[in-house]
Amino acid sequence: MALDYFAPGVYVEEVDRGSRPIEGVSLSVAGFIGFTEDVRGDAELFQPMMITNWDQYREFFAKPGSDGFTDYDAYLPFAVQGWFLNGGGRCWVTSIGTQLPGSAAPDPEEAGTLLPTFSGRPSLKFSLKLPEDSGDAPALPSGDARIQVAIFESTPKPVDDDEEPPLNSGEFFTVVVRQGEEQLEMYEHLTMNPDVDTAVADYVVTALEESEFVAVANLSQSGQALSRRPANGAFEITPPPQISTPERFPRDLQGQRDDRTGMQGIFEIDEVAMIACPDLMRAYQNGLLDLDQVHGVMEMMVSLCENSFPGPAYRMAVLDPPPVKIGKNDNTAVPPEQQRPQHVAQWLNEFNRRSMFGAIYYPWIKVANPRNGGRPIMVPPCGHMMGIWCRTDESRGVFKAPANDTPRGVIGLAYETNMREQELLNPKGINCIRNFANYNRGFKVWGARTLVEPDNVQWRYISVRRLISYIEKSIEIGTQWVVFEPNDQDLWARITRTVSNFLERLWREGALFGASPSEAFYVKCDGELNTNETIMLGRLYVEVGVCPVRPAEFVIFRISQWAPNQ
Structure with missing residues (x-):
């Protein structure tokens, strides 16, 4: 507003008198931590990566052309796929490894990236070259970007002006080795013909023996050089997997908040409002963590959800019950279908952690496993349940309890709980997934409670906790x-x-x-x-x-x- 007026005239001044509307925040973004088949592209190991659909997940966390799952049945791919199947949208994924800790290193001769011909048959296999003094460390240049091999059109070698140039049959190509935008090496006038005249071109395997970064193998056995030629394009060379030790795995899983790694790193993503670690169960079943260590990770998840200083706490952790019989077999893992309602109730008494920012679902669910011919596998339900949370938010609102809804992608349950058994679990805050085949209603999520103390009735329901968090967070951001x-x-x-x-x-x-x-x-x-x-x-x-x-x-x-x- 002007303080003085010196010349006659009309002055127009803007005065802010109205109220500024508050826009509601989104509480429908999930965070997942677990094992993946690969880490490539812009994704990095132990670092959260935003994913918007299943194809994008495969682009960053699966090998080229893969279905996205793993040979050792990691639960993270099932959870992420269940998230998208049930209506989940944007999520963040943190890979904590591409092999189980303590696994044997793969045969270097089997590692590498296949380059196809124009017809799709195998042509060449590129792998990172290992130095002579080390059997496990690739000779990589500095930087974090992956090594890529690009194939381009080429011609025969040039000849003198008075000589007749050889016929360009189309079999010749160029190989460029690069890292990010930096070109490391280039080999021109290459062919798949091992008997080629060196005055015309170079055999690709012989020429790339000089490479400092990649090794090449010829996989084509028969045919003309043109039909065996690799197709044009850029191909990422998969490095050997980083396999941590079982002793180091708990530290890698926990991560560092400053470095945005592991479990703590995903809490640095402000928009993530629900957290799950499905492969905590895989680590437990494979003996990488004992039950006390599992409880320690769960405790950390819940505590990080409760602590969102300086703003209000708004995240919730969806926990999976470990398949264990307390007091039997020294608390070691059992098949999920052997865990009865009384066992999960005993386990929760053993865990003994209550919080309005946590939720548990029982039993494990049965889904199709693409790595086993589509045969069923039991997986933790956290990913599918968080997808239902997101679906309910979009169709009804955050105030609607995410229950009495059908979980998509589920073909069975590890255990079919009846009403009397749920009477044991429901008061403890364990939400059941039920089979209502007798009523022709299919599978239904039949619970919507938090893990709060049973006598703390005002925070008993997931929808109430998330609604208040939605109001608090929206007011905090909308009144800055x-x-x-x-x-x-x-x-x-x-x-x-x-x-x-x-x-x-x-x-x-x-x-x-x-x-x-x-x-x-x-x-x-x-x-x-x-x-x-x-x-x-x-x-x-x-x-x-x-x-x-x-x-x-x-x-x-x-x-x-x-x-x-x-």
Whole structure:
């Protein structure tokens, strides 16, 4: 606003009087930690990578042309696929390895990248060259980018002006070895013909013996050089997998927050609002972690969800029950179908960690395993359940309990819980996945509770916890404009209108209980809260109260006979 006017005229000034609308945040972004088949492209080991669909997952965490799963049945690919099948959108994936810790190193002769011919048959196999003094470390240049081999068209070698040039049959090609944008090596005038005249071209295997970075093998056995020629294109050379030791694995899984690695690193991604580590169960089943170590990782997941300083806590951890019988077989893993409801109840008593920011689903689910001819495999349910959370958020809203819905991609359950058995689990906060075949309703998620203490009823339901987190996080982000504004009655009125408009919109969508806005929420920002002392300290207090809707978990019809008056 201008302070002085010196010349006659009309002055137009903009004055900000209205309230600024609060836009709701998204709580539908998931984070996954586990084993993958490969780590390539822009993805890095132990670093979170954003994924938006299953094809993109295969692009970053599967070998070229692969289905995305692993030969050792890692659970992460099943969880991510279940996330997308059930309506999940954007997620972040952290790979903690491409082989189980302690696995034997693969045969160097079997490693490498196949280059096909134009007809799709194998032509050449490129692998990273190993130095003579080491049998396991590739001779890589500095930098993190992968080595690539590019195939281009080429011609026969040039001849003198007075000589007749040889016929260009199309069999000749160029190999360029590069790392990122840097060209490391280039070999021109190559052919697949081992008997070629060296004055015309060079045999590719002989020429690349001089390479410092790659080794090449000829896989084609018969045919003309043109038909055996590799197709044009760029191909990434897969390095030997980094296999950690069982002793180092817990440290790699935990990671470092500053480096954004491992479990702690994915909590540095602000938009991630639900966390799962399905391969915690694979590590347990393969003896890489004992039950106490599994409990330690679960405790860390829940604690990191509870601690989101300086903002409000808004993340939730979806935990999987380890297939174990407490007190039997020294608490070692058993097949998931052998874990009965009483066993998972005993395990939760052993774990003994309660939090409104955690949730558990039982039993494990049966899905098709592409690596075993589509035969079923039992996997942890966390990925499929978080997909249902996202689907419910989009179709109904974050206030709707993610239950009484059909999990997609599920062909069976490790154990079919009945109503009496669920009466044991439900009060403990263990959400059951039930088979309602007798009612022709299929498989249903039949629980929506958090892991909070049973007597803490106000935070009992997942939908209530996530709704309050949604309100808190949306208000925190949507009122940043208030900081450093003059702390007076005008600001109090503006912020009251801003928050009230946001909550009224939620009430109209059905997220808050009440016949009118005044019954559903209140917003208080006045002189009673903001005294002279608090104003002098630079503080502005706003009190908000909401009445969230709660799921109708128990539906009771009271029926009696009625005799009308005659």
